[in-house]
Amino acid sequence: MATDVHRPVTPQAVHVERLTRSFDGRAVIDDLRLDVRPGEFVALLGRSGCGKSTLLRILAGLDRDIEGTVLVPRRKAVAFQAPRLMPWKKVWRNVLLGLPGKPERAVAEQALDEVGLGHRSDAWPKTLSGGEAQRASLARALVREPDLLLLDEPFGALDALTRIKAQRLVGELWQRRGCAVLLVTHDVEEAVLLADRVLVMDGGVIAHEQRVGLERPRDITDPRFAALRAGLLERLGVEATAAEAA
Numbered sequence: 001m002a003t004d005v006h007r008p009v010t011p012q013a014v015h016v017e018r019l020t021r022s023f024d025g026r027a028v029i030d031d032l033r034l035d036v037r038p039g040e041f042v043a044l045l046g047r048s049g050c051g052k053s054t055l056l057r058i059l060a061g062l063d064r065d066i067e068g069t070v071l072v073p074r075r076k077a078v079a080f081q082a083p084r085l086m087p088w089k090k091v092w093r094n095v096l097l098g099l100p101g102k103p104e105r106a107v108a109e110q111a112l113d114e115v116g117l118g119h120r121s122d123a124w125p126k127t128l129s130g131g132e133a134q135r136a137s138l139a140r141a142l143v144r145e146p147d148l149l150l151l152d153e154p155f156g157a158l159d160a161l162t163r164i165k166a167q168r169l170v171g172e173l174w175q176r177r178g179c180a181v182l183l184v185t186h187d188v189e190e191a192v193l194l195a196d197r198v199l200v201m202d203g204g205v206i207a208h209e210q211r212v213g214l215e216r217p218r219d220i221t222d223p224r225f226a227a228l229r230a231g232l233l234e235r236l237g238v239e240a241t242a243a244e245a246a
């Protein structure tokens, strides 16, 4: 097969090489490499304290005290487990917070509509439920029209039912927007449900990766789903129960 040397290399949404981040002389991230394709949905698993949030903050540009190469799109947005809404600003103003220029209220309302929260635009943050606050936080990410959406355990504090709805919403937003997503989660099922590829972080690097080739929407009762979940649990050092492995 002929190769065309003039063909531009497909730019990655994320390109990380030889990344090291130390705290007090201890390398939490240690010579890590990572590539994420444009439009790819990647989930990042790993035991607590292994450096997932540290990596996400670096990709978000919130931590620049690093060694190595980190290439990310200019348009990126991040949402954390805590929605971090300013209590003295109405929901729509929170959505626009930190945007350059003087964006119109309509910009916020469109994003709020997209997450099913258009009717709460004028509300005060303290009157929102946990699920609503998390959706407001997602709207705040969406108004940035990100090419890369970084999510750090965004559903971690939600009750089971709200969590399922929020997961579905993120899946829909991703399909509609076509942005790359990097989702940090501790929930293996959530990772297999949403991602094209699941990464396991350990020892300061991406120690394992698993492609999820299942068609969407995914069926958690599919034996292939259970097999992927069991394999990842094993990688995480968690023994799958007999019921899960079946």
Ligand SMILES: Nc1ncnc2c1ncn2[C@@H]1O[C@H](COP(=O)(O)OP(=O)(O)O)[C@@H](O)[C@H]1O
Residues within 6 Å of the ligand: 023, 024, 028, 046, 047, 048, 049, 050, 051, 052, 053, 054, 055
């Ligand atoms: N600003 C900081 N100063 C010192 N240590 C930190 C700082 N941020 C993170 N760490 C340490 O780095 C390690 C990884 O933290 P973190 O990335 O939050 O883990 P994870 O999100 O995977 O649970 C932990 O040991 C944590 O204590």
Ligand SMILES: [Mg+2]
Residues within 6 Å of the ligand: 052, 053, 054
């Ligand atoms: Mg974390």
